[in-house]
Amino acid sequence: MYGRFYLSLVKNWHLEHIKEQCKFQSTRKPCFFVVMKWGQGITALDNEKDNNYRTKVARNPKLERLENNYLFPEISARELQHIRKYPDAKVISLGIGDTTQPLPDVIASSMANYAVGLSTPTGYRGYGAEQGCKELRNAIAKTFYGKMGIKDTEVFVSDGAQCDISRLQLLFGSNMSVAVQDPIFPAYVDSSVIIGQTGDADKESGRYENIKYMKCEARNGFFPDLSKTPRTDIIFFCSPNNPTGHAATREQLEQLVQFAQDNGSIIVYDSAYAVYITDGRPRSIYEIPGARKVAIEISSFSKIAGFTGVRLGWTVVPEDLLYLNGLRVINDFNRIVTTCFNGASRIAQAGGLASLSSEGFKSVLSLVDYYKENAEILLETFKSLGLKAYGGENAPYLWVHFPGSNSWDVFNEILEKAHIITVPGAGFGPAGKEFIRVTAFGQRENILEASKRLRSHLS
Amino acid sequence: MSVIQQNLSTSMASSASIFIANYSFENNKSTNISIPGKFKAVVKCVAAPERTAYKTKVSRNENMAKLQAGYLFPEIARRKAAHMLKHPDAQVISLGIGDTTEPIPEVITSAMSKQLRASIASTYYADLGLDESDIFVSDGAKSDISRLQVLFGSKVRIAVQDPSYPAYVDSSVILGQTGLFQKDIEQFEKIEYMKCTPENGFFPDLSTVGRTDVIFFCSPNNPTGYAASRDQLTRLVQFAKENGSIIVYDSAYAMYVSDDSPRSIFEIPGAKEVALEVSSFSKYAGFTGVRLGWTAVPKELLYSDGFPVAKDFNRIVCTCFNGASNIAQAGGVACVSPEGIKAMHEVVGFYKENTSIIVDTFDSLGFKVYGGKNAPYVWVYFPGQSSWDVFSEILERTDVVVTPGSGFGPGGEGFIRVSAFGHRENVLEACERFKQLYK
Numbered sequence: 021m022y023g024r025f026y027l028s029l030v031k032n033w034h035l036e037h038i039k040e041q042c043k044f045q046s047t048r049k050p051c052f053f054v055v056m057k058w059g060q061g062i063t064a065l066d067n068e069k070d071n072n073y074r075t076k077v078a079r080n081p082k083l084e085r086l087e088n089n090y091l092f093p094e095i096s097a098r099e100l101q102h103i104r105k106y107p108d109a110k111v112i113s114l115g116i117g118d119t120t121q122p123l124p125d126v127i128a129s130s131m132a133n134y135a136v137g138l139s140t141p142t143g144y145r146g147y148g149a150e151q152g153c154k155e156l157r158n159a160i161a162k163t164f165y166g167k168m169g170i171k172d173t174e175v176f177v178s179d180g181a182q183c184d185i186s187r188l189q190l191l192f193g194s195n196m197s198v199a200v201q202d203p204i205f206p207a208y209v210d211s212s213v214i215i216g217q218t219g220d221a222d223k224e225s226g227r228y229e230n231i232k233y234m235k236c237e238a239r240n241g242f243f244p245d246l247s248k249t250p251r252t253d254i255i256f257f258c259s260p261n262n263p264t265g266h267a268a269t270r271e272q273l274e275q276l277v278q279f280a281q282d283n284g285s286i287i288v289y290d291s292a293y294a295v296y297i298t299d300g301r302p303r304s305i306y307e308i309p310g311a312r313k314v315a316i317e318i319s320s321f322s323k324i325a326g327f328t329g330v331r332l333g334w335t336v337v338p339e340d341l342l343y344l345n346g347l348r349v350i351n352d353f354n355r356i357v358t359t360c361f362n363g364a365s366r367i368a369q370a371g372g373l374a375s376l377s378s379e380g381f382k383s384v385l386s387l388v389d390y391y392k393e394n395a396e397i398l399l400e401t402f403k404s405l406g407l408k409a410y411g412g413e414n415a416p417y418l419w420v421h422f423p424g425s426n427s428w429d430v431f432n433e434i435l436e437k438a439h440i441i442t443v444p445g446a447g448f449g450p451a452g453k454e455f456i457r458v459t460a461f462g463q464r465e466n467i468l469e470a471s472k473r474l475r476s477h478l479s
Numbered sequence: 480m481s482v483i484q485q486n487l488s489t490s491m492a493s494s495a496s497i498f499i500a501n502y503s504f505e506n507n508k509s510t511n512i513s514i515p516g517k518f519k520a521v522v523k524c525v526a527a528p529e530r531t532a533y534k535t536k537v538s539r540n541e542n543m544a545k546l547q548a549g550y551l552f553p554e555i556a557r558r559k560a561a562h563m564l565k566h567p568d569a570q571v572i573s574l575g576i577g578d579t580t581e582p583i584p585e586v587i588t589s590a591m592s593k594q595l596r597a598s599i600a601s602t603y604y605a606d607l608g609l610d611e612s613d614i615f616v617s618d619g620a621k622s623d624i625s626r627l628q629v630l631f632g633s634k635v636r637i638a639v640q641d642p643s644y645p646a647y648v649d650s651s652v653i654l655g656q657t658g659l660f661q662k663d664i665e666q667f668e669k670i671e672y673m674k675c676t677p678e679n680g681f682f683p684d685l686s687t688v689g690r691t692d693v694i695f696f697c698s699p700n701n702p703t704g705y706a707a708s709r710d711q712l713t714r715l716v717q718f719a720k721e722n723g724s725i726i727v728y729d730s731a732y733a734m735y736v737s738d739d740s741p742r743s744i745f746e747i748p749g750a751k752e753v754a755l756e757v758s759s760f761s762k763y764a765g766f767t768g769v770r771l772g773w774t775a776v777p778k779e780l781l782y783s784d785g786f787p788v789a790k791d792f793n794r795i796v797c798t799c800f801n802g803a804s805n806i807a808q809a810g811g812v813a814c815v816s817p818e819g820i821k822a823m824h825e826v827v828g829f830y831k832e833n834t835s836i837i838v839d840t841f842d843s844l845g846f847k848v849y850g851g852k853n854a855p856y857v858w859v860y861f862p863g864q865s866s867w868d869v870f871s872e873i874l875e876r877t878d879v880v881v882t883p884g885s886g887f888g889p890g891g892e893g894f895i896r897v898s899a900f901g902h903r904e905n906v907l908e909a910c911e912r913f914k915q916l917y918k
Contacts (some may be wrong), residue, residue, distance in 0.1 A: 072781060073752040076723025077692045080632035090797040131806060134499035137771070146579050146767040146900075153638030179618055179770070179804070186629070190653060192631065199659045207534075210798045214629060249851035253537045282534025313533045329805035331618070343539040352543045359649045360552040360625035365618070365804040367767040 034052075048186045059206040060299075085213050085228075087221045091206045091447040092116050093373060098431075099441050101288050106439065114398075115441035117262070117416065117459045119326040121390060123371075124383035125252065130374035131367050148363045151354065153179025156369050159376040160334050164294075164319070174338050174350065177372070179331040179364045181292055181404075182207050188316065188335070189215040191356050192378070197252040199243065202233035203263055203448030203455070204288070208256040219460040235451050238410065238421070242384040244267035246275055247422060251283040258290035260297060263448045263457040264419040265411015267301045274306045276308040280314040286349070296387050297325050297414045312338040316349070321368075323416065325384045327374040360367055391416045394467045395460035401471040402458075405478050409458075418458040419445070429459075430456050438473040483690040486757065493735055498507040499599070537616065542655045551645045558871075559880045562634040570911045572898045574837070579765040579830075582733045595808050598815040599773055603733075603758070607745040609775055615796055617813070618770040618803045620731050621646055621761040627727060627757070627774070628654045629790075630795045635692040638671035640683065641893075642702055642887030644729070665889040674890045677849060677860070681705035685714060690722040696744075697729035699736060702887045702896040702911040703858045704850015706740035712747050719753040725780065725788070726754035731772075734763050734827050736853045750778035762830075764814045764825045771807040778813065830855045833906045834899035841897075854900040869895050877912035 034307070039385050088094065095115050120130075127362035137143025143429050151157065157172040165175075180185045185207045194216035212218055212231060219229025227233055232245035232252050256360050257276060261269040280287050287305060294303035302308065304317045337350040374380045385431055395412040402409035402420055410419040422430045427444035434456070443459075445452025462470070523916075563571055596611035604613075617623045624646045633655035639647045648889050651657050651670060666672050671691045696715060699706040707715070714779035721728050727848025728744035734744050744754045745878035753827045776789040838851040846859040862868045866883035873881055873895070882898070884891030899906065 024543075072779070072785065073720075074723070074781045074783055074785055075719075075725050076783050077631075077635065077725050077755060079784055079786050079791065080630060080634075082632055083630070083794060086794065090794065093797050103624040130487065135806065135810070138765070141902075144765070146765070148768050178802060180801050182801040183622075184801065190625070190629070191543070192537075194655065195538070197539070207798060214795070214798065216633065281533075284534070286535055286537050314535060330804070331801065332803040340533070342534040344534055344536050345539055346534055347539055352539065355543060355550065356653065358553050359646060361623065361652065362619050362621040363768070363809050367806050368804050383844065440644055 023150070024358055026293045052137045082214050083384045086210060087220070087226060089235060090210060094355050094441055094447070095441065098435070100431075100434055102439070102441075109439040109443060110469075111439045112462070112463060112473075113441040113465045114458045114460075114467075114470060115443050117323070117461060119323065119328050119387075119461050120463055121326060123326050124256050124375075124380065124387070126377070126380050126383060127371050127374045128217050131330070131371040134370035135367050136165050145366055146325075148366050148369070150361055150363045151175075152364060153366070153369050153373075156376075157334075158375050159373055163376050163381065166306060169305055169312070170336055170338065176335045176337065176338050176353065177364050177369060178333045178334040178335060178357075178361070179368070180322060181290065181318045183361075184289075184335045186211045186214075187356050187360060188318075188353075189217075190360060191353050192254060193216075196254050197230060197232070199232035199234055199249065199252040199255045200448060200449075201261065202259065203236065203452035204256065205262045205447060206257060206448060208288075209449070226446075227450060233449060233451070236261070236264060236266065237451055238408075242410070243268055243272045246279045249279070249284060253285060255285050255287045257282060257287055258291070258292070260293040260415035261417075262290075262293065262415070263411075263443070263452065263455075265415035265417045266419075267297050267414035268297075270308070273305065274300055277305070277308045277311050277314060281310060284370050285314065287311075289315050289317045290319070290441060291317055292320045292323055293415045294319065295385065296392060296416055298392075299414065301414060305367060306336070306338075307363070312340045313418075314341070316341065321372055321375065325371070325380075325386070326387060327368065327371065327375075329364075330371055331371045332364055376454070390464075391460050394462060394464065397467055397471055398458055400459055401474055405475065407448070407478070410468045412460065418460065418461040420456045420458055422454055422456060425454050427453050427456055429440065432475075434478070436475040438470070440473060491585065499610075511731070514757065515623040516787045519594040532859075540797075542653050542765075546649060546652050550649060554609045554886070555880065555882055555902050562874050562878070562880075566878065570908070571878045571880060572901065572905045572912075574899070574901060574909055579762060579767050579826075581715075593637055595812050595815070596773075598715065598812060600775075602815040602820065603743060604745060604775065607743060608751065609745060609777060611773050613777055615774045615776065615792065616803050616808060617772045617774060617796075617800070618807070619761060619766075619772040620729065620757045621789055623757050623772060623774045623801075624727075624729075625650045625653075626754075626795050626799060627792070628656070629799060630792050631656075631693055631725075636671070637693045637695060638673055638688060638724075639695045639888070640675045640697065640700065641672040641889060642675065642884060642891030643695065644697055644701045645887060647727075648888070649750070665885075672888065675703060675705070676890060677847070680709045680751065681849070682707055685718045687716070690725060694724050694726045695717060696726055699732040699854035700850070700855070700856075701729075701732065702856050702882065702884065702891065702894075703857040704854035705858075706736050706850065706853035709741050709747070710749075711741070712741055712744060716744070716747045716750050716753055720894075721748060723783070724753065726750075726906070728754050729758075730756050730758045731762055732854045733758065734823065734853055735831060737831070738853065740853060745775070745777070751779040751799065753780070755780060755792075760811055760814055763827060764810070764819075765826060766807070766810070766814075769804075769807045769809045769810060771803050814897055829903075830899050833901060833903065836910055837897050837899055840913055846917075849894075851899075857897040857899065860893060860898060862894060864893065866895055873916070877909070877916050879909045880910055 033267040123260045160175050161170050161172040196217050198212050198217050208389050218231055221228045234249055236242040289305035305311045305317050317336040321327035337353045341349040374385050398418050399412040408421040412418040427446045431444040443457040445455030480555050508718045551872040576727050595770040596614040599614050600611045628650045636695045637651050657670050669690050675687050686772045711834050733742040744750045755776045760766040780788040834855055838848055841848045841859050849858040851857040866885045882896040884894030
């Protein structure tokens with residue numbers, strides 16, 4: 021059951037396109053798809069019929085600037101195309117980072133009970149606080165930030181990190197300079213373009229003007245060389261990293277916080293995969309002294325509790341974080357949250373609360389272990405093939421290097437030969453172009469089957 | 480009113496925003512602030528920027544500074560909370576924030592998941608030429624309004640009804656579509672305010688409205704309760720067509736229509752080329768806390784260069800959003816099942832009975848009463864009075880929370896919005912208290 025609806029009505033004459041209406045297996049919904057050649061912009065047909073009425077409203081030029089579809093619907097489109105081509109193939113998806121294991125019973129039943137309770141006079145609840153239910157804010161502060169001095173009033177519950185990223189961009193506005201890791205989860209860059217912080221994309225590299233891309237590669241231990249990084253207002257930093265899987269060390273994060281302090285910048289720290297860290301590296305930016313004055317942290321129940329479809333996350337904005345004029349960032353964020361949002365679903369919040377109970381959290385961590393075991397299997401597989409695979413230890417992603425290759429070609433080859441969906445590294449930024457991201461989410465049998473296929477097709 | 484500050488900083492009702500104690504209104508000239516609506520009492524600015532605290536070198540988004548106050552409804556909640564602290568034994572009844580109160584029918588809560596988009600399309604747009612691919616399910620109209628603003632960008636100009644639901648104006652300011660707030664007329668520069676008053680039958684005189692790119696239009700209307708007629712909406716569509724504008728039609732209360740007023744803008748011929756429609760399960764199924772709504776964007780709606788609006792909206796939805804909760808969607812599927820539709824009509828019917836009771840009460844007290852027929856809102860006229868004063872008086876003397884009309888725009892001054900959501904006993908009790916106060 022997913023709340024994602026993919027709709028692409030591209031009519032661009034210089035793209036190869038396949039417009040299809042397909043039905044997935046029974047649990048998915050019918051969608052329209054167009055597969056585009058990656059790297060082509062989206063424009064109106066030049067020779068489109070002129071007798072269609074047009075409003076006089078100009079298209080938002082920032083949307084015109086976007087070079088491609090959002091990455092993950094693109095991957096879905098390709099998966100669909102592949103299934104139609106090979107209806108008997110058992111496609112295994114190690115692509116979109118979607119959890120697969122059922123929710124622990126204690127969590128699912130809390131949501132079911134809450135939902136049913138809504139039919140009763142005593143159990144019915146209407147609008148909740150936009151910032152989230154107090155108990156959940158409290159539980160998040162205690163569970164994840166217990167010793168770091170983060171108050172429940174600094175925790176804003178949301179319907180997930182992807183939405184929070186855009187709400188933060190709305191908060192910041194178009195006059196911000198932004199730095200991102202390269203490679204990185206595409207929402208930071210795309211939302212930055214949409215809100216108007218960037219110029220056009222360079223045709224060669226695909227990099228947007230005005231965004232500073234901080235290269236993260238094997239050579240620099242997947243941590244940017246901050247001495248070569250110019251100042252920006254905002255620094256997006258995801259650790260453990262999607263897609264490289266690298267979790268920054270304490271020393272690295274201390275450097276980052278110092279860098280932000282020296283430059284008067286704001287770090288937006290994405291800790292969505294923090295629970296996958298088991299080797300003592302920091303899980304929260306607030307483990308670093310001074311971070312309260314320079315950092316916002318976003319996180320999510322998606323990869324913790326399997327809530328990718330349930331939709332629940334949070335953002336921490338410390339009261340100590342101040343704008344240049346001394347005003348508190350938290351006040352403006354609260355304004356955004358109360359004006360542009362109406363709270364996460366109360367049912368999802370009930371589930372979130374259950375997942376942070378002692379029984380719930382234990383069951384959730386055992387799911388995390390399950391996915392980590394998957395990652396180990398996949399790491400072993402790539403090792404046996406003589407391929408260098410990074411990550412996979414503190415994150416549910418493997419970052420596999422195919423030197424000298426084009427990642428879309430590798431993606432296609434793996435899909436054609438082994439019927440496995442991955443994600444081409446180029447989708448995460450120019451530094452990803454020789455890499456493939458492999459997710460460790462999946463049912464064990466599928467992970468084992470995928471490993472088998474990879475061993476035979478990639479040797 | 481500094482007592483509000485003191486009380487609020489110590490303890491909070493869960494629904495009240497806690498930030499008034501720290502909220503610095505961006506006004507360098509004075510520390511006394513007037514909240515729009517000629518509210519006489521002043522709220523003191525408490526949080527002066529700390530002089531010794533570390534500050535980043537990041538400039539505040541100047542659009543945020545243009546906003547005059549907090550979002551309207553948290554302000555109401557703050558006042559309610561302050562009142563409850565002051566009068567702990569008072570049986571406060573809320574007919575303020577339009578929040579549903581009645582439990583969700585069981586058929587809806589025990590649902591299995593199916594095809595929600597298709598069901599929404601067939602339930603609400605069956606003969607209107609829209610199908611499931613035109614429907615975008617969301618976590619509610621408030622979020623959709625902001626996503627639409629992100630879609631349109633900062634260069635568009637909007638028109639709104641005056642009065643109107645505050646999210647259209649506030650989101651416009653945040654996106655940078657407006658200039659500064661003009662205190663004398665209580666309007667933001669660059670927004671076209673289309674006055675809706677008893678004098679013009681709560682439908683704007685379009686001959687006096689300047690062209691804008693986007694026209695926000697809510698019908699049945701929050702807060703006035705007025706539902707535009709077929710003829711009026713035809714004129715609106717014509718107006719949009721002539722100006723090449725896009726109508727954002729908010730139909731969140733459509734199921735409350737009792738007469739033959741249109742329920743969807745797409746009932747009007749030609750609307751698909753000029754309008755998109757936002758709606759919600761909040762006020763039909765009591766989903767205010769569950770979070771589910773939708774936006775319908777016809778394929779025929781094109782930008783000036785011929786590019787389909789739906790395509791860009793899809794991009795926004797894929798990038799800035801990740802879907803409504805699947806559990807909420809399962810509930811939504813049940814809502815639009817035959818049994819669910821029947822159940823929603825019962826819920827709506829219940830609130831409509833509440834509305835009648837409230838209308839009758841104010842009628843019998845000799846007030847001029849508007850709305851209340853096609854919407855769960857009663858728009859009561861208090862000529863020559865400040866609506867914030869009336870709000871405060873009603874709260875102080877009857878412990879009933881309503882909403883001051885000027886919170887919805889300068890055209891709302893002199894009016895009070897009474898919402899009809901409430902348990903029957905509470906609505907009856909509130910009406911008794913009104914009768915005592917105004918007899």
